[in-house]
Amino acid sequence: MKGGDVAGLLIRQARLRRDWSQEGLCQGICVPSYLSKIEQGKAVPSPEVAKLLLHRLGLIWTPEPEGLDPCWKALLSGGPDFSSCYERLVQPRQESLACSPLAADALLLAAFYADEMRPLPEEWEPFLSTRQLALQRGLQGRWEEAVRLEPLPLLAALHGKALYAKGEYTIAIEVLRDAYRSAADAGYPHLMLFCRLWMGNCNSDLGHMEEMLAHFAVAERLAEALGDTESLTSIRYNVAATQLELGQPEKALPYFAALPHPCFLNLHKLAICHEQLGHREQALAAVQQAESLAATEMEQHMLALVRYRLEHPDYLHDSAYGTRLLGCFQRLRDTYPMGFARFHLPWVLAWYKANRQYRQACRLLEEFPAK
Numbered sequence: 001m002k003g004g005d006v007a008g009l010l011i012r013q014a015r016l017r018r019d020w021s022q023e024g025l026c027q028g029i030c031v032p033s034y035l036s037k038i039e040q041g042k043a044v045p046s047p048e049v050a051k052l053l054l055h056r057l058g059l060i061w062t063p064e065p066e067g068l069d070p071c072w073k074a075l076l077s078g079g080p081d082f083s084s085c086y087e088r089l090v091q092p093r094q095e096s097l098a099c100s101p102l103a104a105d106a107l108l109l110a111a112f113y114a115d116e117m118r119p120l121p122e123e124w125e126p127f128l129s130t131r132q133l134a135l136q137r138g139l140q141g142r143w144e145e146a147v148r149l150e151p152l153p154l155l156a157a158l159h160g161k162a163l164y165a166k167g168e169y170t171i172a173i174e175v176l177r178d179a180y181r182s183a184a185d186a187g188y189p190h191l192m193l194f195c196r197l198w199m200g201n202c203n204s205d206l207g208h209m210e211e212m213l214a215h216f217a218v219a220e221r222l223a224e225a226l227g228d229t230e231s232l233t234s235i236r237y238n239v240a241a242t243q244l245e246l247g248q249p250e251k252a253l254p255y256f257a258a259l260p261h262p263c264f265l266n267l268h269k270l271a272i273c274h275e276q277l278g279h280r281e282q283a284l285a286a287v288q289q290a291e292s293l294a295a296t297e298m299e300q301h302m303l304a305l306v307r308y309r310l311e312h313p314d315y316l317h318d319s320a321y322g323t324r325l326l327g328c329f330q331r332l333r334d335t336y337p338m339g340f341a342r343f344h345l346p347w348v349l350a351w352y353k354a355n356r357q358y359r360q361a362c363r364l365l366e367e368f369p370a371k
Contacts, residue, residue, distance in 0.1 A: 008127065010054065011057065065096060104120070119139035143158065147159060157176065196218050197235070200212045207342055271290060308321050349364060349365070
């Protein structure tokens with residue numbers, strides 16, 4: 001983006017903050033009609049005029065700051081070094097970048113760096129390049145428009161993730177598949193890994209376990225090649241959890257039992273592995289350990305169901321258990337990704353079957369097709 005373009009917006013913002021008129025600001029520098037065009041982005045001032053106007057407003061124009069190309073490369077490729085690059089090249093220079101030709105770049109990079117990605121104020125849009133506007137549309141959640149403006153693999157991948165969050169898993173898989181191909185063509189392996197992980201998650205929530213495992217197998221190879229230990233941990237957890245869900249606790253147990261510092265979900269799955277293998281004491285020990293880590297009411301409910309089954313052998317004919325189970329299952333469906341409810345589906349079906357509630361069981365099987 002040309003520096004003069006963004007200079008017009010910066011001049012307008014600073015002038016309005018000071019409550020100055022255009023006539024007062026431009027006196028001795030240019031005519032008011034020319035300043036008006038500059039502020040609207042309809043005219044590009046010379047470097048000297050921009051400098052004089054900004055100086056009168058108390059701002060120091062930095063005409064040629066050090067470039068931000070390394071940050072853009074890291075962001076657009078999905079690279080893990082984006083945060084460190086931003087902290088090195090942008091954070092220490094925020095004040096000077098804010099009054100430079102790279103002001104919009106700095107703001108967009110800051111938005112993607114933040115935990116909650118927030119778009120730029122709309123007044124910036126007439127001054128943005130096509131690529132910057134595409135990223136702005138992404139920050140606004142207008143993903144399809146963003147990709148039409150600039151078909152960046154990053155935008156397509158984030159669009160797929162956004163669709164997953166809305167529960168539109170089938171469409172998300174299609175979008176992520178296209179994003180994966182684009183990332184491969186561009187030579188972005190970290191973004192390829194991102195797409196495979198989210199395609200795996202989508203298939204998991206759809207109950208397509210074989211497809212999920214296939215995506216995670218590719219993701220695991222990519223993560224190993226990239227040395228991405230965080231992704232490897234996530235992949236191996238999901239594979240073990242899937243083995244447990246497929247009724248293979250003997251395959252899942254070695255993973256969960258070997259973790260040196262298990263989190264709540266690890267211990268929850270470990271307890272169920274032992275439960276299904278008939279290891280009652282080990283299951284209760286895992287439940288007790290997990291109880292100290294349960295951070296939410298839902299986690300407490302999930303653990304309480306496991307403990308109830310272990311302590312009440314006839315739980316399938318216990319109305320108190322049924323009330324707890326069905327309440328927990330409904331809350332999982334309402335507030336969590338579908339995979340959480342699907343994981344608890346076998347116990348709900350067993351409850352319905354044991355209590356001859358076959359119509360409810362059939363309805364659930366229609367809503368959750370067989371794996």
